[in-house]
Amino acid sequence: MSMLGAVTTLREEVAGAELPLEIPGVAAGRGTREALLKQLDDYVIPRLRSLDAPLLAVVGGSTGAGKSTLVNSIVDEEVSRSGVLRPTTTTPVLVHHPQDERWFLDDRILPGLSRVTGTKGAPTAGAASAGTKGAGSDGAGSNGAGETSMRLVASSSLPPGMALLDAPDIDSVVSANRALATQLLAAADLWLFVTTAARYADAVPWDLLRQASERGTAVAIVLDRVPPEAMADIRSHLAGMLREQGLSTAPIFGIPEAALTAQGRLPESDVARLRSWLTALASDARARSVIVRQTLEGALGSLEQRAAVLAAATADQLAAVTALRDAADAAYGDATRAVEQGVTDGTLLRGEVLARWQEYVGTGEFFKQVESTISRVRDRVTAAIKGNPPPSGDLGEALQSGVAALIQSQGEGAAATVARRWRQLPGGDAVLQSRPGVAKPSATFTAATERLVRDWQGELLDLVRSEGKDRRTTARIAAYGLNGIGVVLMLIVFAHTGGLLAGAEVGIAGGTAVLAQKVLEAIFGDQAVREMAATARKRLLERVRDLYAAEQQRYDEALRGVDIQAGRAARLADAAAAVKAVR
Template structure:
């Protein structure tokens, strides 16, 4: 998979593939507030920055070599940079941290390479020739640029914050700078060279095949042979047997610099890196190692996006479960009967069963026709008319209350389920109103039930118009008494589509009236149609309620297309490299 040399690769195609991949990576939002959100955004930013660095190395293969002085606290990075420049340009001393804003030093003729955002684009530039004693933590997002004729053209040195700094922002900045480096100049001490913080970074350099040199400092002369040998052994154990190792023994620091003659071997080696062939070799090693690491990086991002999609779908599953259950419960309430007020049901049963309605309906004589018409169809007078209206109001109120309660229960169920995950808690915190039905639900359900009652009346009228004998005679009754009887029975009695019957709770008299007025077959169809219509109206309203949750998840859920786009862009890079 590894190409022998960057120059041998089709540079234009390689850059195009990297640019496309970098764009895909940078576009991943990771907006879902998972436990891993911060780490995933950090991974995204690192990979996007790495890809930008690879693009810059290919486009500018002859640019000055960017050497980042990284390492542990107190190892002497700033002191060595001052020594290379020949004056005190960065702070040194016992107070930690000494480095907040990283300083880049280069020859004046090379400055244009670093004043733009070609590399380390996330850091703003500040050019200064003064010392840095007054720069504090607020300078963490700033790259200080210093031009110095004491460095050879073709070489740029960056003093990075400590990787084990007490300030987390400094540690993150150190990682960014090391990722941008063409070569790591790693500083560690006689007391820390075997520490996990130090070895972890050296493993990272090995894994990514980053060009690397190591500087071991603060070792007493008498201990130097033993400590050096031990460190070489540990480097070999970590797969770095060929790492270039320099040592600087314990010595007095004057004016922030090493004494004359101390560290000369390292300084001479760095100056030789300014040679075009040398810097090409180191840059190409780092480039190829970085490119080889890209598929693994993209794989991690794909896994992260996939997991975020899974978590978003789990949140949606919570919504579906709660609102599907609400639909089922509403249907069950129609089958089992809603809690209508007993006095209304009793009055209606007495009216239907205790009066002459059924007897006269059964007889269907001329006298019956006149009596029924006078008893039930008179729209202006009578307790019966008021009772019919009371039944409609009672049914409407009960159905509306049941629907509202179930909508509230569904919303509460979702919020309770979401509270078990950081992502869900974040969404409910952003939208505190999600825990109950929406503000307009009551008005919408009231209108829906009113429209449903009118629909039932229309169904009853259409059935009555088709009936012969008794039903034709009492067609005026159908739109009033029969409609009320059906509404009451559906809400309280539990009519089932299979039986088209009315449970005993509503009274046999009510059932008998409906059968006599409409016919059993017609009643079966009418009840089924009315039930289906009411369920659909309720489910439509629940769909609006459900969409509130869908919308908040959609705002933060990743685009499923990102997975394919990332995979395709990663495969395109591999193909360009001949893998």
Template sequence: MISSNEPPAANGQNKEAHSAAAVALLEAVRRDLSSASLPLELPGVERARLDIRNSVAQLDDYILPRYRSLDAPLLAVVGGSTGAGKSTLVNALVGHPVTRAGAIRPTTRQPILLHHPADAPWFEDQRVLPSLSRIRGTVVAGPLPASKSGLAPDAAPVSSLVLVGEPAVPEGIALLDAPDVDSISDDNRKLAGQLLAAADLWVFVTTANRYADAVPWKLLLDAASRDILVAVVLDRVPPAAEAEVSEDLRAMLEREGLGSAALFVIPEVALDRLGMLPAEATDALGTWLRNLAADAAGRAVIARRTLNGTVKGLSQTVQLVAASSEEQRRAAGLLGDDARSAYQDAVARILDATKDGALLRGEVLARWQDFVGTGEFFRSLEQNIGRFRDRAGAFFRGEPTPAVRVETAIETGLQAVIVDEAANAAEDADQRWRSDPAGRHLLGTDDLSGTSPGFGDAVAAEIRAWQGSLMELIRTEGQAKRTQARWLSFGVNGLGAALMIVVFSMTAGLTGLEIGVAGGTAVVGQKLLEAVFGEDAVRRLARTAREDLHTRCQNLLQAEQRRFLDRLDPDTGAGAAVLAGHAEALKRLAGAA
């Protein structure tokens, strides 16, 4: 708080510092709001997206310009329902036709801002309503036929603001004739809402037979939430009904928190040849506006009151957007978890298939048996492992092709397992996403229930790379055993095939090597490797090979799951916590004022 005995200079410096801090906060809010992304189709997300667009527009059109120029003239937006007589009222306030009024709907499309000539610099630049270009207008002389009262509803959206310097408008306040709030044109309604959101005060025009309509009251309630100064003009009131209608409207305003709104009644009278109301019909409203304009301190109070109410409303909106952002984060997390879980389960199933001997059947078993020989070979191996050592070198020198066939059979079998489980994971993830509205929207018409194109080839290449790394393990281990280097030079493929067989027969994790399937098939590979490298080395080689295979399978399936995860936008702009912090800061800013 500023002490009452502070000198004026210090007081002014504190106000400037406060204003600069407020602008910095508002600019941060604007930046983070505009960057906020709500990509998932969740309940209420369209409302939140609209809130973001409207809030950013209001920051640009009104809040930031007003904070930067607290002494700028007040902007009074004249709004209301279709045919309520807004343009006729504006013309009456300045004493001659300056805006178009007629019977064709929509009537007012091109917004016209009337200001005192001395206030022109405040409006000629893009200080307020920067998205609308400026057109310097002139006062219209003579009546305007109804056929020129407006463009067709499907005409191009209005992107400009006509500025008219009018001496009859009091200095310090400007009048903006806005489109109909209930126009049949979507663009007209959006523009009317944009202009009303940029107002310091509203002059809201309705009629004796339409003052209870829902659309105007929705906007009036918004005005009440912003604590904006409102003047309600009840137009075309039959003299006999004036007391009853005025009393009913005043009671409605009281019930909805607008009891302080000024109420002006314009009787139903004939217009002259220029479409003008009698001057006395708008005397009360004109006097009210001139009194506001003449009181500089009062204008400042009105500007701050509306500004603070708007900032308070912005705080509530940003808090709602923060909640929506958090809902998006949670929903995206669940969808991501669904996809990751499906593929993690597939990796686990692949590894199970490589441990339980399932791969040592069919073609792999046949090729391995071709490689190691007949049943007598098994028996001789079991009877005398030492004699096997003497025969192994010749065996491998003479039969390199069967070893390669074992590798090829393992590649084919393992590829089939990985591709099949990846397809199962894709189908699982696709079904989980399609059971969720947000996931269903992200997938659209794309079918991700199978593997991606070229996945089978990628799997085959990765298996061959794994086999190559396994051969390199054999070579590296053999270099440490110089007495057996000759065996390695002749039998690296055979030893590699044996190591693959051992890897695929490990049914108890890393606690031991067990006999696989098909009558002790794997024991041959195990015995051979132990004879060459020793039992501990075989365990280490098998563990390293299995871990390498595990990593490669994970990488393959993680690449596949990216098809789902890439649809979850990782860059959602400012997070919920940042937005919630902004909401609290805005609340404090409004409260401090």
């Protein structure tokens, strides 16, 4: 694989490593991702594609360091506005030799910046590439449509092979200017770093200079406004600081404190050495190549470590999303198990259900018969049923209401549990705020629960019909009533976990189940009743699982917008390793 191919692959992985979840430390990860993308797009990939393009020297530094004045003095022309008001440079100004215009008109470098051609208020005549606009007001920072622009100025005073880019202040009071200055420096082959005798030890410049050192960026220092009598001491002190930061090879150009010329420029004698150095560098293809390769190698060398930081941030996102999903899985899993227990432990045979059943088969004496003479229960139950209306009215409604209430309450509890747990987990509260509806059951949950129970009751009747195909059984079903038999089957389904009851149990609910069991055994036989009850219970729980899965799907959808692809962190590391291997 070529270097360009490896870097392009890495760029794709970096772009795909979105960090949408608001978790601790995400700001640093996003900053790393943004910086990586910008350096890859603004510098590394363009430079790999055009190694012979002009060297780009970005003039950067602190507020009031005299960057624009320096640029104007180097080219002996006012190409960048200077003054006492801060910030002065808000729109970057790129000065190039007319022969090099083709390298900068398109989006080869800094593709996020639109191009504006011409000097202050005077657009250059001639064609411009797509996205290039005529000159507007200098220092606006925007082309009027909210798009950041860069002014291109052609000057024959600058030798071919080199361009100067006057950047905003690195410590500007405007945050957008600070961000743009950092971006422009990351796009440079060479930093022409401007500081003053009064501010050369400030923290902000040295934070950036340390980054330059760590990434191998070529740097030259312009020490401006130095009292002549202090020039030697300050240069010596600055040189020592540069050595400590691994920048011992960075040349220092001292400019003494002096009055500006009538044109607002530095005296020729003060800027001559720097201009001569830049001209020599521009004229020497080999020297330019050394600078370009030094900075490019440094940028490439920094990719692995920064990609590792982004990979770790991506892994943190995946872990957070997984924890949120697990919380939803656990809540609805617990709700499903609670319903399973509730429909099999006899709980639903108490309360109103028990009262309705007792109204039908009688109390007191009937239960005494269950306890003392279980062998005669079947006859008594059969006689009772033949003499009474089918138990499909109030009893069926009580059973239906009971199971629906159980499913409803557990579903509501699951939604509340997920919301509570998500608020405790990293990133969860922000997702809930963006999707407030998932903090409670869906608007259709109640209706879906009621429909589930009705549909399940229909399945029970189908089971009864299927089991009663022969003529004798059909006649018995007709004698008791299809709906009545279905309600009795529901009673058995809700009896207990371990299968049908074999005899009288302690407790009224147990007795109720015994009676219901004997009714169906009189019609279908023992084995058939067992199979029917097991099938009915299984189908009910399947429907409950499907209902809860549909409710849980809302949480999956809420997380889909912040989903992190599994394996992204590994692919980032692999892509960075591939770049290292090609180097």
